[in-house]
Structures are given as C-alpha cells and as structure tokens.
Amino acid sequence: MSASMDRRTFLTGATTAGALATLGLAGCSPQTKNSAPQQLSETGSESADSGERQYLEQANYDIDEVKDFDVVVVGAGGGGMSAATRAAELGLATVILEQNDMTGGTTMFTEGLFAIGSHHQKEQGTNPPDLGYDLFTAAMDYHHWYANGGLFRKYINESANDIDWMESVGIRFKGTGTMCDNEYNTWHVYEAEEGELSGQKYVQSWTSAVENAGAQLVLKSEAINIIVGEDGAVTGVVAREGNSYIQYNAAKGVILATGGYADSPELMREFGKNPDRIQPMGSGGRNGFGINAARQAGGTLAPSPGCLVFYGGCLPGVDYGTHLYCASAFQPYFWINQDCDRFVNEWYAERNFSFSGDAQSMQDRVLSIVTQAQMDNMYENGGTFGCGEYIHAGVPLTKLWDEYQAQVDAGNEGIHQADTLDELAQDCGLDAEKLKAAVERYNGFCANGVDEDFGKAAEYLFPLEEGPYYAFELNAGIFTTVGGMRISHDAEVLKEDGTPVPHLYAVGCDAGGLYGDAYDVSICEGSCQGFAVFTGKMAAEHCAAQS
Structure with missing residues (x-):
C-alpha cells in the first residue's frame, strides 16, 4: 500500500557512470x-x-x-x-x-589524497618538523584567508590520523610524492598494480x-x-x-x-x-x-564561493589521461586565444595545472598549436610532461595517432590541420596576419632563450617551425567543484x-x-579528496x- 506525498525533486539528466568497472554491493533488506x-x-x-x-x-x-x-x-x-x-x-x-x-x-578518477605528518612521510624522511604549521600559513595565504581557518586547521591536524584509520579499514597507499615540486609531499598515492588505475583500486x-x-x-x-x-x-x-x-x-x-x-x-x-x-x-x-x-x-x-578545480585545457570529446589529451592540452608548446595572443606561461600545464585552467577559462577561445615534428616526437619519445599517474613524461605516446584519427573520423570540430599558417588561420577562423606575427614573436623568444612576455623557462621554449600544423581547440577542464x-x-x-x-x-x-578561488595543488596536493x-x-x- 502506498501513500501520497508531496516532494521537491531536483530534475537531473543522465546518471550513469563512466564504464571503468561495476563496483559495489546489492542493497539488502534493512535491519x-x-x-x-x-x-x-x-x-x-x-x-x-x-x-x-x-x-x-x-x-x-x-x-x-x-x-x-x-x-x-x-x-x-x-x-x-x-x-x-x-x-x-x-x-x-x-x-x-x-x-x-x-x-x-x-573519486574513481583520483590518484591520491592529502595528509601531513603521516607515518608514510616519517618513513620516507619527508615529514615537516613543524607538523604543518608552515603549510597551514602557506595554504591560508594562498586562499587569501577566504578559507575557514579553524576548519582547515582541524583538517590538517587530523589528516595523519585519517591515514591510519583508512589503512585500518583496508585502504592502501604506496607512499607520498608531489606533482608540483613542493616541499611538503602531502600527496599520498593509492596503491595499485602496474597498469591498473589507482582510483579504481581505491574505490x-x-x-x-x-x-x-x-x-x-x-x-x-x-x-x-x-x-x-x-x-x-x-x-x-x-x-x-x-x-x-x-x-x-x-x-x-x-x-x-x-x-x-x-x-x-x-x-x-x-x-x-x-x-x-x-x-x-x-x-x-x-x-x-x-x-x-x-x-x-x-x-x-x-561565505567563500569556492572554486572550480581545473586540470587545465581539454579537447572536447577526448578523455583526461589519454595520449591525445596529453599531446593536445598538457604540453608546454604554444597556446593562443581568440585574438591570436598568448595569455599564459604554457609551463603551467605542469607547474600548476589549476592556475593554467584559471587562465584558460578567462579566454573566449583557446588553441594549442603544435607542428608535425612535435607530434611525431611525442609519439616516438613521449611528452615533455606526463599526466599524473596515467602517463609519465618521456613515455612514448604510442596511441596518439590512432586516437587522433578516431577523433577526425568522428568529426571532432576542435581539431584542425593545415600545411601553412595561413591555411590554419582560415580553418580556425583566426586573423592570419595576427597568427603569423604571434608565431614569429614566439619563435624569436625561443631563438634567444628568453620569453619576454610570460617568462617561460628556456628549457620549455619550443619553436613552431615548418608545418604541417595542428591546432586543438580547448575547453577548460575541471575535476570537480569545491x-x-x-x-x-x-x-x-x-x-x-x-x-x-x-x-x-x-x-x-x-x-x-x-578553498578560496583556486585549488591549492602547489601546496596541499590531494586536499579535495582528503577533505572528503x-x-x-x-x-x-x-x-x-x-x-
């Protein structure tokens, strides 16, 4: 027998998950x-x-x-x-x-979480002696003190205990590390077998x-x-x-x-x-x-509106962590906006992908442009940067051309290819003279070893030389909202x-x-999953x- 009731429901669209694995338990009758x-x-x-x-x-x-x-x-x-x-x-x-x-x-797509003062850090010799007080100040300064200081302090204080508790219920970690070369090593990476997605094992x-x-x-x-x-x-x-x-x-x-x-x-x-x-x-x-x-x-x-947790640019229709994603959106090559202007130091794809995403979200359009030689080099020798635990730097992107061709065959409108910059500009709807001027200016920085506009390190100044050229139109990708x-x-x-x-x-x-207005990945890597x-x-x- 049913009873009539009023309800308020938030109407949603699709609710099916990405097909990595079917996990979980069937519901049983309540006790x-x-x-x-x-x-x-x-x-x-x-x-x-x-x-x-x-x-x-x-x-x-x-x-x-x-x-x-x-x-x-x-x-x-x-x-x-x-x-x-x-x-x-x-x-x-x-x-x-x-x-x-x-x-x-x-959570299936995460790779690790935040903690400080854990036994993993102590065993690896990476436990800060101040038990996170410097980290707390650095993180709160990063968030311009919009974050809830008392809540953040309690989070830091409990984080090592949370690692112990997780391990007591069967969660395993392979150690700590950093994606952004910071001193705190807060990222506790999940244990997983070679070739297995660590987030899948964690879930x-x-x-x-x-x-x-x-x-x-x-x-x-x-x-x-x-x-x-x-x-x-x-x-x-x-x-x-x-x-x-x-x-x-x-x-x-x-x-x-x-x-x-x-x-x-x-x-x-x-x-x-x-x-x-x-x-x-x-x-x-x-x-x-x-x-x-x-x-x-x-x-x-x-009071603080929080933020979007950006992971940088992304080619529509292409999954994060694939070889085409890594080549098209996560390398320090040459990025321009709708006006053919560079707008950020492309090194931030790896140095701080959250900031990279912030910058890209402020543009009307973003295009990542690479040459045939650069594409071939990534296929044979890997990217300058990897992609978290999915792809490591210097590992050949052997699936790159197959994934590229699959997107072309599917009619992905975010992919453009042309023999010359004039043809590329026409295909992308850009001003050809502005594009050529931007490339010429950037190539001059590469030749001189000094990026006069955005200060990109010389080791990441890769010129756009002869074509063919590939342009990938990027959206701003997010992991989640906070x-x-x-x-x-x-x-x-x-x-x-x-x-x-x-x-x-x-x-x-x-x-x-x-958070304030950006993910603090450069200080508290894994803080979103740790906070959950x-x-x-x-x-x-x-x-x-x-x-």
Whole structure:
C-alpha cells in the first residue's frame, strides 16, 4: 500500500557512470523496523505559498516503502563511503544511497589524497618538523584567508590520523610524492598494480570497507527530496529507485555527499561561472542535489564561493589521461586565444595545472598549436610532461595517432590541420596576419632563450617551425567543484544565523570553507579528496555522539 506525498525533486539528466568497472554491493533488506509513511507537507506547499525560494521542485508522488536507519548517507564517493564506514563502525544502522550503478563517483578518477605528518612521510624522511604549521600559513595565504581557518586547521591536524584509520579499514597507499615540486609531499598515492588505475583500486577498497563495516549500500537510488520536521530537524530523504519512491528515515542524521555541482549549468551560472567553456570530467550526475537539499532545509552557503578545480585545457570529446589529451592540452608548446595572443606561461600545464585552467577559462577561445615534428616526437619519445599517474613524461605516446584519427573520423570540430599558417588561420577562423606575427614573436623568444612576455623557462621554449600544423581547440577542464554549504567544524550544515540545521551534514564537495578561488595543488596536493574523507568521518562521529 502506498501513500501520497508531496516532494521537491531536483530534475537531473543522465546518471550513469563512466564504464571503468561495476563496483559495489546489492542493497539488502534493512535491519531496522519499517515505519508508516509520513506526509511531507512541512517541506511542501506551505513555503511555496509564502513566496520563499524553492531549491528543489515540487510534485506529487506515492511512497512505496519506508525504511528506518540511524544514518542516511547520500552519495557513494570518497566522502560518502568514509561517512558510511565510520558510522557503521560506531554501531549506527547506516544506509548509503548511490544514484549510479557503481560506487566511486568522481573519486574513481583520483590518484591520491592529502595528509601531513603521516607515518608514510616519517618513513620516507619527508615529514615537516613543524607538523604543518608552515603549510597551514602557506595554504591560508594562498586562499587569501577566504578559507575557514579553524576548519582547515582541524583538517590538517587530523589528516595523519585519517591515514591510519583508512589503512585500518583496508585502504592502501604506496607512499607520498608531489606533482608540483613542493616541499611538503602531502600527496599520498593509492596503491595499485602496474597498469591498473589507482582510483579504481581505491574505490574497490572503500566499497569493501562499507560492506565489512555493516552499512547497507543501495545502488541506482537517486535522492530527490529532503524531509524536514515541524521543529526544523531533518528526518530523512526520499529516493527514486526505478519506478518506486522509497522514504529513508534517519534518526540521527542525513549526510549529504553528492559531489558538488560540476554537471549543473544552472548552479555554474548561479556561482558566477561560464558553463559553455567548462568541461567536467568524472562520472556525471553531479547535479547539485546536496547543495540544493541543504538550502531547502534552511542551510546557507559558505561565505567563500569556492572554486572550480581545473586540470587545465581539454579537447572536447577526448578523455583526461589519454595520449591525445596529453599531446593536445598538457604540453608546454604554444597556446593562443581568440585574438591570436598568448595569455599564459604554457609551463603551467605542469607547474600548476589549476592556475593554467584559471587562465584558460578567462579566454573566449583557446588553441594549442603544435607542428608535425612535435607530434611525431611525442609519439616516438613521449611528452615533455606526463599526466599524473596515467602517463609519465618521456613515455612514448604510442596511441596518439590512432586516437587522433578516431577523433577526425568522428568529426571532432576542435581539431584542425593545415600545411601553412595561413591555411590554419582560415580553418580556425583566426586573423592570419595576427597568427603569423604571434608565431614569429614566439619563435624569436625561443631563438634567444628568453620569453619576454610570460617568462617561460628556456628549457620549455619550443619553436613552431615548418608545418604541417595542428591546432586543438580547448575547453577548460575541471575535476570537480569545491564550495557549497557553510558547515561547523563537525560538518553540520549551518543556517544563516550560524546555528546548525539539526541532523543535517554536508561533506566533501557539498561543503564549503576549504578553498578560496583556486585549488591549492602547489601546496596541499590531494586536499579535495582528503577533505572528503575527513568531513565524512567527522560527520559520522558527530552523529554517533548525538543522544
């Protein structure tokens, strides 16, 4: 027997994940007693009638089943699985809902996470003696102190303990390192076999941790509504599972871990970004439900708007970490904008890919231009720069031409090839005289060994000599978004007056307070994934402490 209810649901598009692997556990029947379905009038039409803003759409639907738990976690990425594992460890009846048909979300595409003072750093002799105080100041200065200092301090203080806890539940690391040649070595790289994507192994390990702790995992369960009682406390969520609507009651807390808003053009625009120039990578479905649900329940956004976590340029239709991506978007060759002007030191593709992405996002168009000789050299000898753990510098890009031809055959409009610069300009819709002048000026810098415009080191000054030429039109690629709800130091969602929304938590990319306007990769490598684990664990522990 079903009950009629009102709901607010954020309507989404595709929710299927990228096909790396099918991970996770089938949902099993709840261990707790089912309750009678309740009417959701308190989150329904009354507020609409009063003219208050609605963050989730309203509609009518029938509840098919009601399930009771202590904790309901929404989203099975790193933050959600951390929260579910810890909550179940602490004896709480826990369910974790994942809208996709596998666990992981964008965590699948990560390679490591942040910590400082860990036993790995101590064993490798890379543990800073100040236990991160210099790092804290450097990071907060980097963020112009827009980040939440107390929250950031607690994150740093707990990060080594978080590594120990993760290892206790089966997560493995192969050591620490740095992508940006910094002194802190905060990047704890996941353990993986040769040729295996480290993020895939990491997600598999988390999925096992969720199962072993006793939490219930439900795949293909899309949370569409948040339930708020008359006293303002959050009491659960409603999820759509196939053609059914399930009400999940939470006696102690709802933990929102939905991964931010990278796939929501509407929220991109609301937060001042241009979605037309942004290309998110990851599993898809990051529709901002967590942020909108928290606002619907009375929460407020963090004062700092946060940022997009750029990874630099990207050729539309080409996946991050492929050989064509590495050649077209991640090398220190020659980049211009719509006016045929260079606009950044191309070395930032590797030196600080977040800043590279910031610069590229400010242009109307970005084109990366290379010669036939440079393409052939990358095929035979590899790129000057690699691409994280996916491709290492100097390793031949043996799939480059096959991937290139596949994109040409598919009609990728971002790829241009011509024998001369005049022909290339015509094909790209650029001013030929401006293009030739820009190339001539840049080649002069290469000949003299001094980049008079952007100070690129001489070792990365590669001239554009004779053709044929290849131009790749790039979007600004992002890993994820960072910035969302204002939270306490225990991950509680806060209202505008600074008091908590009872029984509601936001973790990972649904939470704000971590960054200013850019990813701090040059200081705290892996900080986004580390923050997800930290806030997820912290939220679970706070739930357990509630009477």
